[in-house]
Amino acid sequence: MAKVLEGPGMGLMKKWGIHVPNYVVVTSADELTKLGQANDWMKTSKLVAKAHEALGSRFKLGLVKVGLDLNAAVAATKEMIGRQVGSITVSQVIVSEMVPHKEEYYCAVKSTREGSEILVANCGGIEVESNWDRVKRLCLEVGQSPSSAQLEKLSKDAGFTGPLAKKMADFAGKMFTCFDSEDAQYLEVNPVVTRESDGELVALDAVTLLDGDAKFRHPDWNFAFAAEFGRSYSKDEMEVMAVDSKIKGSVKFIEIPGGDTAMLPAGGGASVYYSDAVVARGGKLANYAEYSGDPPDWAVEVLTEKVCSLPGIKNIIVGGAIANFTDVKKTFGGIINGFRKAKGDGKLKGVKIWVRRGGPREKEGLDAMRALKDEGFDINVFDRNTPLTDIVDKALQK
């Protein structure tokens, strides 16, 4: 699942015929001044300026300013660019025209097991969240498109009447086409409003989640996906992502500041059980990590170095189930190199390492890990006869 910022999200909607307000995304106040000279709407309409970053609660942070004229928008942009919020530096501002309106509505399309679901409500903004029962749904099988009759019925069921019912049906139809054609997993417009100037329905705010796996068939996805947890990726995280994109198999790494138990387990499934075990034991995770699919040893080595560089860690959990085809000796070779490098750099002082693993060449791999004891590592190695997460219990025993 890949989140897309408002700018490119609205771009995709516009591509599929959905009315969106005029907008520009700028990286400096000067750029906005120049654009203001070129675009009439920026001189004639009231404007909204918002920090164009993956940040929650922008309103509270003062990163959304409404009712501006161009000069005020330039000033707001100047103020927002470069502001530091947590780990994110605001580098872009989206400036759009305000659309005067009275009523607000809601429309979304989401992925379901069977296919998709179109959601429509004749209330919008924060009102829809407190009146979720007013949201009406149309379920569609995968491969099926909604008929205009179905869409009109949905619109009418949601309480739209007269010409507006037809307009909302059209709007929902376009939302579905955009969703389906762009391999979206979630599209939400809240609010949808009636533009007073021409009576057309306009999408004022968009949430767009795309299927990152489908990128190969969308050459026009020329935008970066945004981090999904309200902060930007760290340098180490991005380095591991860069490695991940190059290799067969995978390596994953997400930092969790403040934790003291570092994770270096194998497998997308087992890694979560290991994290669960740490939390269940009252431990504090310092990161999430995972390697799988028989990755090359150098990739695991990079991952290991990042894990060893986490500040304030007391234990490293090198866990893993019984691998199907990941070569234990080879991947452990990468981990061992990473450990040695970290130790050479003065890291891992007082850190205990806990190992449990099975799979192809498990004996050789586990023996190599055990041999690290002779090099002065505080390492405890267990084989398949020790249940999966018991090393976590041992590590966190008080």
Added chain:
Amino acid sequence: MSILANKDTRVVIQGGAAGVNAARRMAEFCYLIKRPLTVEAFVYPPDAGKTNEVPYGSGLIAIPIYKTIAEATKNHPAINTSLVYIGADRAMKGGMEALDDPNIKVVSMITEGVPEKDAKLLGAHARKLGKVFNGPSSIGIISAGACRLGVIGGAFDNLVLSKLYREGSFGVITKSGGLSNEIIWICSQFADGITTAIGIGGDAYPGTDYVSYLEMFENDPQTKAVVIVGEMGGDLEERAAEWYGAKKRRVKLIGVVSGFCQESLPKGMKFGHAGAKEGMKGEGSARSKSDALKKSGAIVPPTFGALGPAIKEAYQELLKSGQVKEPVEPAVLPKLPKSVEEAMKADEVMVAPLIRTTISDDRGDEPCYDGYPASELINKGYEIPHVIGLLWDKRLISKQEAEIIKRIMMLSADHGPCVSGAYATILAACAGIGLSQAVAAGLIMIGPRFGGAVTDAGRWFKYAVDNKMTVDEFLAYMKKNVGPVPGIGHRVKSLRNPDKRVKELVGYVKSLNIKTPCLDFALAVEQVTAVKKDNLILNVDGTMAAVLVDLGFPVDSLNGFFILSRTIGLIGHWVDQKRQDSRLIRLFDYLVNYAAPKRREVPPLK
């Protein structure tokens, strides 16, 4: 009994290298359970018409590769299952092709990163046709004692340790590939093992979910209990719970769910499999899944670690109620034949080597010349002549000797374009011949009349010195037994027009304080022969030969010094012609003396 994969399963694998690797793993399992290989064909258009070799026991089985599924099933009508090992961008097309084939009933896809929409379309298409689409991202399916689809089950040793050679009583369904193996292992240690284990893949919308497989297990009398390993995200576990709670089921359901850690992690953080994502309002959380399973009557151990004991307890109950009997283990199991390398490592076989070498060894992280690592030689200041010494004479020569060899090579690196070797290389270069062949053409010229006299000269000078012959005795011996003295005589050089190379080399060697009996003898020979005829001087071959014999190089290696040095020149000539983009050349008529008979009539053929 088992589900999905059984003794009648015959397989086509769609894909290249990863598919061949899966076939190897499947062959190991077939060998363990003493059944023929289940893989009958591959579909991989780039290699269509060729075969893939799959090791089975100590032999190799050639499996044909086809362009399409239709061709594969036409030639192998027993095929009823396809395994998809093709890239995410082409996986849907491949999966659809397999589903649309009337012979194929089960399609399992290992491909990761398949777009969600494609996976849903494949699943829907399979349901419409009444077939099974398993995956994407599935590690495979294994039925103990019957059939393995994919690499699930791991290495051969693990198949044996997990008792996959015979049926147990537990069904397994997991999203995670690694954990499928873990659960199979646990079932074999805490209970009697598995019937069938299925990896359904960790994507958000697996083609076939827990419920469909639970239904199949419910209808398989051999399966007495099913273990499911869930994770947060989606509603598959809730649906499984709903199925289990809906009515009295014959099978016991044991389930664990991962993702409790999410409750104390940053919101929105993505981890684990693609499908592991919590929905809005807590739906799909590990807790809600776990609670749903508990409510349905399933056995839900509090942690993954408690799963083993829970499985054991369920098994003991089954034993007590007489629903299962203690399994009988086979007395002997086939052992996977070792490779020659492995067997040698274990001191189980002795192999008579085919060749023997005494000069170099490349088995470490770098080549060793006569035992010395190349990098160490470089870092301690040794040079090319020392490497020659090590590889040709197995000794570390002195700095002085190295300097002599260096000078010999510099003096004989090239001798202009007109000599046989260079001319042959140039001729070949002009004909568009590649470097190695053109240089070889030049090297072929090295023989008794061109450059190839070094060895012979060395041999006879050494013979004379070893036998303490006088110059006269030597010349008489040569005249009687050998002919002209190799190393003596030059086509154009003479006493009055001496070869500067010889002067240079002799001068240098004589300036050193070393014993040079061979060189001294050769110079004495020259004194006599040059008097007889002006051009019977010690030539560069003879000088090199005498000096190298004095340095102790074996006689048979001597031509090598000329070959090696001259190769530098030959390469230069080839590059030179190439750089000039030289055109094809041929001799001019006027450079040929046409001494053949005049044109005449051909008589009738008799």
